[in-house]
Amino acid sequence: MRYEVVVVGAGIGGLTTAALLAARGVSVCVLEKESRAGGCATPFAHGGYEFEPGAGLYACWQPDEIHARVFAELPVAPPEARRLEPAYVVRLPDMIDVRVGGASDEEFAATLCAAFPECADAAVAFYRELAPLAAALRRSARRVPALLSATKFQRMQLLASEPRHASKLRARAGDTTSAHLTNTSPRFRRFIDAQLQLCTQTTSEECAYLFAAVALTEPLRGLYELRGGVAALTDALAAAIKQCGGTIRFDTTALRLAYDQSGHAIGVDLLSGERIEATRAIVSNLTVWDTYGKLVGLKHTPPAVRARLRDAHAWGAYLIFAELDAEARAHLPAARILALTDWQAGQAYDPTSAQLMFHVAHEGATHVPADKRAVTISTFTDAAQWFAYHEDESGHEAQDQETLAAWWARLHAALPELGDQIEVRETATPRTYYEQTRRKLGMIGSIGRTPASFTAQAFTHRTTLPNLYMVGDTVFPGASLAAVTHSALIVANEIAPKR
Ligand SMILES: Cc1cc2nc3c(=O)[nH]c(=O)nc-3n(C[C@H](O)[C@H](O)[C@H](O)COP(=O)(O)OP(=O)(O)OC[C@H]3O[C@@H](n4cnc5c(N)ncnc54)[C@H](O)[C@@H]3O)c2cc1C
Numbered sequence: 001m002r003y004e005v006v007v008v009g010a011g012i013g014g015l016t017t018a019a020l021l022a023a024r025g026v027s028v029c030v031l032e033k034e035s036r037a038g039g040c041a042t043p044f045a046h047g048g049y050e051f052e053p054g055a056g057l058y059a060c061w062q063p064d065e066i067h068a069r070v071f072a073e074l075p076v077a078p079p080e081a082r083r084l085e086p087a088y089v090v091r092l093p094d095m096i097d098v099r100v101g102g103a104s105d106e107e108f109a110a111t112l113c114a115a116f117p118e119c120a121d122a123a124v125a126f127y128r129e130l131a132p133l134a135a136a137l138r139r140s141a142r143r144v145p146a147l148l149s150a151t152k153f154q155r156m157q158l159l160a161s162e163p164r165h166a167s168k169l170r171a172r173a174g175d176t177t178s179a180h181l182t183n184t185s186p187r188f189r190r191f192i193d194a195q196l197q198l199c200t201q202t203t204s205e206e207c208a209y210l211f212a213a214v215a216l217t218e219p220l221r222g223l224y225e226l227r228g229g230v231a232a233l234t235d236a237l238a239a240a241i242k243q244c245g246g247t248i249r250f251d252t253t254a255l256r257l258a259y260d261q262s263g264h265a266i267g268v269d270l271l272s273g274e275r276i277e278a279t280r281a282i283v284s285n286l287t288v289w290d291t292y293g294k295l296v297g298l299k300h301t302p303p304a305v306r307a308r309l310r311d312a313h314a315w316g317a318y319l320i321f322a323e324l325d326a327e328a329r330a331h332l333p334a335a336r337i338l339a340l341t342d343w344q345a346g347q348a349y350d351p352t353s354a355q356l357m358f359h360v361a362h363e364g365a366t367h368v369p370a371d372k373r374a375v376t377i378s379t380f381t382d383a384a385q386w387f388a389y390h391e392d393e394s395g396h397e398a399q400d401q402e403t404l405a406a407w408w409a410r411l412h413a414a415l416p417e418l419g420d421q422i423e424v425r426e427t428a429t430p431r432t433y434y435e436q437t438r439r440k441l442g443m444i445g446s447i448g449r450t451p452a453s454f455t456a457q458a459f460t461h462r463t464t465l466p467n468l469y470m471v472g473d474t475v476f477p478g479a480s481l482a483a484v485t486h487s488a489l490i491v492a493n494e495i496a497p498k499r
Contacts, residue, residue: 006278009285011039013472015237016488022244033253060482061224074240079232087219088336101219122183134213136165175209211449289440314443316383316430328421339414446478
């Protein structure tokens with residue numbers, strides 16, 4: 001078979017790229033190894049229940065934001081998004097709840113002063129400094145979506161279009177977030193660490209200040225939940241591809257790229273032996289490691305790229321799916337609680353034991369009995385540990401049980417109001433993610449958003465092959481449905497710009 005563009009992977013990144021290209025008149029085929037689309041954003045089905053795959057916090061659903069701009073090109077309606085108020089509550093280890101989002105700037109400043117009286121002015125000043133820079137960055141990314149690969153001329157134009165913020169943006173580009181937290185208390189820094197870890201998978205010590213500006217102000221601008229959950233987005237994108245004449249082939253595993261004699265990529269060879277030709281471009285929705293390791297192949301991967309891939313790291317996720325008595329929801333401060341379970345004073349922040357994200361689905365949101373609510377608890381873990389030391393399946397199960405027991409104890413200590421009204425249904429480990437998506441070591445999310453992410457060392461949508469592009473959460477701008485959608489727009493614009 002022959003298409004103009006072949007997309008490998010039907011995660012949100014692959015689907016969005018294919019939907020945009022198909023709507024722009026390009027003949028496109030998506031290859032997906034699973035029997036359904038969604039990748040990391042696929043709901044977990046267990047025992048008749050369906051659980052949301054993560055925190056269920058979705059950014060940029062305001063009119064005119066990235067999702068609205070993508071759906072404006074598609075022949076289908078976007079999923080219905082409902083603004084969360086608050087976006088979430090951060091529960092600190094001293095049982096103080098900090099509401100984030102769903103309030104005016106003054107109300108949020110008052111919340112910070114009440115929660116962090118020991119550094120109230122510095123905490124408020126930290127957020128006040130972030131807001132205008134984040135707004136300038138959002139405007140710039142709107143003008144030039146491929147911000148990281150912008151030409152020198154485009155960068156100069158962008159800075160010229162932000163005369164009030166240009167010098168600060170330039171001066172702060174190499175800063176870590178911690179450099180701007182020196183006047184704040186260790187309590188406030190942990191409040192920031194937990195949120196940065198959730199949104200950027202890095203802490204204040206490492207996270208680039210400019211990435212933090214965008215990540216920390218997003219919940220204040222508004223986060224959303226999707227009616228029908230994240231599956232509603234997947235279904236809408238798949239429907240758009242089909243309506244525009246595109247093809248999605250499920251249960252179809254891509255093995256490697258096919259090359260001609262001159263080393264030019266001409267298509268994709270499947271596990272089944274079939275070859276799918278691509279006359280214009282190939283798009284990989286696989287992680288950067290898997291794009292080079294599996295599709296491109298070692299022979300075609302330059303040593304410098306191999307070295308960068310070796311140095312790149314992402315976290316694993318450990319999830320607990322549970323059922324909660326419906327009436328217990330009323331005792332919780334919000335549907336989404338980011339619980340900081342330990343201050344970890346005097347040590348480097350270790351998210352694998354210090355924070356959990358608790359998300360209780362709203363009534364009727366998922367397939368559960370009327371008197372129950374589906375709960376997804378997500379935590380971070382070192383992915384590699386789940387692939388080492390196991391001689392057989394029982395080793396993995398023992399590690400799963402041990403991890404569950406530790407998180408169950410931390411959950412009840414952090415949220416004592418749950419009492420005995422919550423029951424475990426299932427868990428997911430990096431091995432589950434590996435089985436589901438084939439991501440290297442089941443690693444999830446983005447590759448650390450350090451200041452180096454603003455340099456030539458960062459992975460962008462471009463690869464070392466001129467007609468192979470990458471889309472997804474391991475390339476700029478990073479993890480989250482909004483970021484992955486942004487990366488899809490970048491790739492679609494490069495292959496077939498909107499007329
Ligand atoms: C625990 C958790 C919680 C999260 N919470 C949120 C949240 O609240 N809000 C938010 O916005 N984001 C959240 N995210 C992030 C978001 O879900 C991901 O960033 C996003 O779904 C990643 O999409 P992707 O397109 O990059 O790739 P993936 O989802 O990895 O999709 C890749 C696809 O490629 C397929 N594939 C792989 N190999 C092959 C092959 N050889 N041949 C064919 N197909 C192949 C896979 O099966 C998969 O379908 C969360 C993620 C996790 C893990």
